[in-house]
Each structure stands twice: as structure tokens, then as C-alpha cells.
Amino acid sequence: AQSVTQLDSQVPVFEEAPVELRCNYSSSVSVYLFWYVQYPNQGLQLLLKYLSGSTLVESINGFEAEFNKSQTSFHLRKPSVHISDTAEYFCAVSDFSGSEKLVFGKGTKLTVNP
Amino acid sequence: EAGVAQSPRYKIIEKRQSVAFWCNPISGHATLYWYQQILGQGPKLLIQFQNNGVVDDSQLPKDRFSAERLKGVDSTLKIQPAKLEDSAVYLCASSRVAGNLNSPLHFGNGTRLTVT
Secondary structure, X not given: OOEEEOOOOEEEEEOOOOEEEOOXXXXXXXXXXXXXXXXXXXXXXXXXXXXXXXXXXXXXXOOEEEEEOOOOEEEEEEOOOOHHHOEEEEEEEEOOOOOOOOEEOOOEEEEEEO | OOOOEEEOOEEEEOOOOOEEEXXXXXXXXXXXXXXXXXXXXXXXXXXXXXXXXXXXXXXXXXXXXXXXXXXXXXEEEEEOOOOHHHOEEEEEEEEOOOOOOOOOOEEOOOEEEEEO
């Protein structure tokens, strides 16, 4: 079975500062990794995903995440955040073995202050 | 395209009462999921449908929870009787093709259930 640990429940930062949201996973098989974002009063949206190939994946709004197999990590980074990035971010893992069950972490609430 | 629709948006009931949630997935999406998100935790899969058949319900508390997807489109999730620990946001999601890693999940806004 897989599990996901998001090390920080809350991350406050100032606008234009860099941010890193940490995610570690455990699994006995190969996995696929995802970051979802949940803006206030909205549903979850896929931010980016790692399936195979390049270990560095990027989103359209400037976030990136790097899959590190040796450290079993998939940390999310952005070099300069905006107020509009304030949201809750969830890391998720799937092994796609029959069922497409996503196992989510507990989430990290990112608050960007002016 | 229209997103995943869920109703009601909020529901407050007393323990031991019954409640039902409704989900309308994106048109043409064969796979439908129900997730439970307890405050402070990530979403947990309750049940997955492929068309109108159940693929995975291993984490559904079947003594009190039931779900159906008639005609492979809309779905309802029912709790009977509700317990205090069922207070959570219930999320519905759909995807176009099962088993396709490039077919992302689309989530609805959820139904927030409070059991008093």
C-alpha cells in the first residue's frame, strides 16, 4: 500500500518570495505522482503530474516539482509566488494497479501575504 | 465543457438520520469516483465506478454507506444511519477513460456534511 506525507500543514510566505511544499511517499511498487490544488470554495484541480520520463515537471502557472526516487520525494516549488497562489495543495500517489485509487496526503495550506 | 456537478452544497443532519448526495459527471466520462475528505485530512477514495459497475469499494463502510450509478451517468451516495464521524466533505470526480494516465480526474466542489 502507498502512503503520502506532507511535512508542513501550513506555509505562510510573502508575495514574490520562493516557496517549497514538501511531499514524501512510500510504496513497494513504482508509482505515479500528482499535485492537486484546491482554491477556497472550489474543487480539487490537477496542478501537475509525474508519470515517466523527465523527473522535472512543470505547470502552466510557474510551479514545478521534481521526482526523486532515491529520496522518495516529489517536492513542489515556485520561485516567486503571487497572492492568487493562496490555496491548499495536496500531493497524491497512485500505482494504477487495476484501480485508479489516488492516495492523498493531508494537504499543505499555502498563504501568500502582501 | 461543464464541470462535475454536485448537490446539495451543504447539509446538516442529526446523528442516526439518513442523507443522500448527488453527482452528475462531465458528459462522456465513463469513470466516477466518490471521495471523503475529513477536516485536516486528504481525500480518501470511497468507491469507483466504471460506467455503472463498481471497480473498487474496498474503503466504503458498507454497513451504512451505499452508492449507485444508474445508467452509467449520475450517481448517488447515501449514508444511513449517519454518525458524528461522517462529518466531512464528499467529493465526486470523473475521468474520461479508466486506466489512462493522461486522463485526469475532474473534481466537483463537494458536499459539506455536518452531523450533529
